[in-house]
Each structure stands twice: as structure tokens, then as C-alpha cells.
Amino acid sequence: MLITRKAEFSASHFCRLAELSDAENLAIFGEEAHPSGHGHNFVVEVSVEGQPDPITGMIVDLKELKDILEHEIVLPMDHRFLNYEVEPFGKVVPTTANIALEIWRRLEKQFQAAHFQLARVRLFETPDLYVDVTHPVGQ
Amino acid sequence: MISLTRRYHFPASHRLHSPMLSDEENTRLYGKCNNPYGHGHDYALKLTVTGDLDSETGLFMPLSRLDEFVRAKILRLFAYRNINVDVPQFETLVPTTENVVKVIGELVCEHWQEYFGDLRVRVSRVHVQETERNGFELLLAAPEIKIASAERNESVMVHA
Numbered sequence: 193m194l195i196t197r198k199a200e201f202s203a204s205h206f207c208r209l210a211e212l213s214d215a216e217n218l219a220i221f222g223e224e225a226h227p228s229g230h231g232h233n234f235v236v237e238v239s240v241e242g243q244p245d246p247i248t249g250m251i252v253d254l255k256e257l258k259d260i261l262e263h264e265i266v267l268p269m270d271h272r273f274l275n276y277e278v279e280p281f282g283k284v285v286p287t288t289a290n291i292a293l294e295i296w297r298r299l300e301k302q303f304q305a306a307h308f309q310l311a312r313v314r315l316f317e318t319p320d321l322y323v324d325v326t327h328p329v330g331q
Numbered sequence: 332m333i334s335l336t337r338r339y340h341f342p343a344s345h346r347l348h349s350p351m352l353s354d355e356e357n358t359r360l361y362g363k364c365n366n367p368y369g370h371g372h373d374y375a376l377k378l379t380v381t382g383d384l385d386s387e388t389g390l391f392m393p394l395s396r397l398d399e400f401v402r403a404k405i406l407r408l409f410a411y412r413n414i415n416v417d418v419p420q421f422e423t424l425v426p427t428t429e430n431v432v433k434v435i436g437e438l439v440c441e442h443w444q445e446y447f448g449d450l451r452v453r454v455s456r457v458h459v460q461e462t463e464r465n466g467f468e469l470l471l472a473a474p475e476i477k478i479a480s481a482e483r484n485e486s487v488m489v490h491a
Binding site: 219286 | 332333335336337338339379384387388389390391393394444459
């Protein structure tokens with residue numbers, strides 16, 4: 193059984209590789225490459241897998257899940273410039289896919305301690321574009 | 332696993348009418364959708380791509396390439412068109428959304444190599460939303476194609 197909780201953060205970013213020219217960056221990343229940066233209202237849906245506890249009827253304590261999302265995603269990323277203020281995006285291009293992978297990594301670490309089984313991270317950059325990360329992570 | 336889903340929109344009109352059935356049977360089966368003048372929807376098409384993420388760019392591909400592919404091979408055929416009249420695949424095929432998603436899936440598969448043969452990416456899912464309440468999806472897990480009609484709780488297997 194899956195339970196999904198949603199969180200939102202608004203952040204700015206740009207997607208470009210320093211070693212490439214403006215024209216090359218534009219060809220790869222489109223408008224996302226503009227060096228001044230721009231923003232999105234990111235929406236992340238985090239799904240946890242498990243069975244309802246026979247006593248509480250809950251898969252997870254939603255308060256605990258909400259706190260983890262708040263600490264790992266919203267507080268560090270909301271109203272931030274990802275390239276300058278959030279690791280590893282000083283070096284890694286903050287594409288939707290890379291942000292989703294970073295959210296997966298951050299949550300997985302915390303979920304192990306909380307005995308939550310992370311099933312899926314779905315990150316919407318806009319209502320028309322999202323990335324899903326599920327097991328096994330990678331390619 | 333990592334996948335990226337991009338949503339596109341196309342307004343189009345259609346009429347559900349099977350030449351194999353009598354007028355009475357068509358009316359009974361398709362109801363309002365059998366209106367002789369047709370009617371329209373704002374369709375939403377979602378394509379899900381998966382495969383190798385370029386480790387340097389963090390992209391499966393420049394999104395402009397995907398957009399250009401969808402524009403050239405799908406939207407150009409369907410957007411602002413009457414599906415029964417303007418899309419050749421529907422000359423003899425009833426344009427139910429099941430058939431629309433199937434034809435779009437076939438077009439995607441037919442032209443994918445030509446556009447993305449240089450990359451290790453593939454389409455894993457095609458989803459067409461006819462209205463907020465009706466969505467149909469094709470899961471492309473080679474070598475067979477699965478059709479699941481989410482809202483009606485049916486699923487059909489089609490061998491590619």
C-alpha cells in the first residue's frame with residue numbers, strides 16, 4: 193500500500209554548463225539556460241510503501257513524514273536560489289531530474305532511521321513536466 | 332528508475348460512429364458522442380520517457396527535441412483538427428480515446444528511432460486525457476503493449 197504526501201517549494205535556478213557557450217547551452221537547456229536564473233513553484237509528491245499498523249491503522253505517522261519533508265526539502269530549498277544556496281547544485285546542474293534524485297537521496301537517509309520505505313518521489317517543475325524516481329535508483 | 336513525463340495539449344473534435352452498426356445501435360452505444368456534427372475536447376497527451384540520463388547535463392534529452400518530435404509527428408496531425416475527417420488513421424477507425432492513444436502510441440514507436448536513435452531513451456507510457464474524468468494509457472514495455480483504461484477499471488493486453 194502506498195501513501196503519498198505533497199510538499200511545495202518555490203525556488204530559482206538555471207541550467208547551464210560553465211564550459212559551454214551561450215549558444216550551446218541554449219541548444220541543450222532552452223530558456224532554462226539564462227544565467228540570471230528564473231523560478232518555479234516546485235511540487236513534490238513523496239510516496240511511502242507499507243501496511244497499516246494493526247493497532248493505529250496507519251502506514252506511517254503523517255506528522256513524522258511531514259516533519260521530514262519540511263526539514264529535508266522545504267526548509268533548505270524554499271525561496272532559495274538552488275545553484276548558489278543548495279548542495280550539490282553548485283556543481284550538479286539542477287535539472288528536474290537531478291533535483292528529484294537529490295530529494296530521493298535526502299529522504300532515503302532520513303527514512304531509514306524512521307523505518308519508512310520510500311517508494312517514489314515525483315517532482316513537478318510545472319504542471320506540464322514531472323520526473324519520477326523509484327527503486328532501483330540510477331539508470 | 333527515473334522517468335520524465337511531459338504533458339501536451341491538443342483541442343480536437345470527433346464523432347463516435349461505427350459503420351458496422353445501425354443508426355439506432357450507434358445512438359444507443361455512443362449516446363451524446365454519436366451527435367452527427369461531432370463535438371470537441373481539450374485533449375491532454377502525456378509522454379513518459381525513461382532510459383539513460385546524461386550524467387553531465389542531467390537530462391534525458393534537450394526538451395526542445397522532445398517537443399519538436401511531438402509537434403511534428405502528433406500535434407500537427409491532431410491539434411485543431413476533426414479526427415474523423417483530418418487524421419488518415421481514422422478513416423475506418425472509430426476515434427474513441429482508446430483508439431486515439433493506440434494510434435499515438437504507434438506513431439511514437441514508428442518515428443522514435445529516427446528522432447532519438449542516438450540516445451538510450453525510450454517511451455514507457457503514453458497517456459491521453461479526454462476530459463478530467465476520462466484518461467487512457469498505453470504502457471510500452473517491449474515486446475508487448477499494455478492498455479489500461481484507468482477510469483473504467485478495465486485493462487486489455489495487445490501484442491505489438
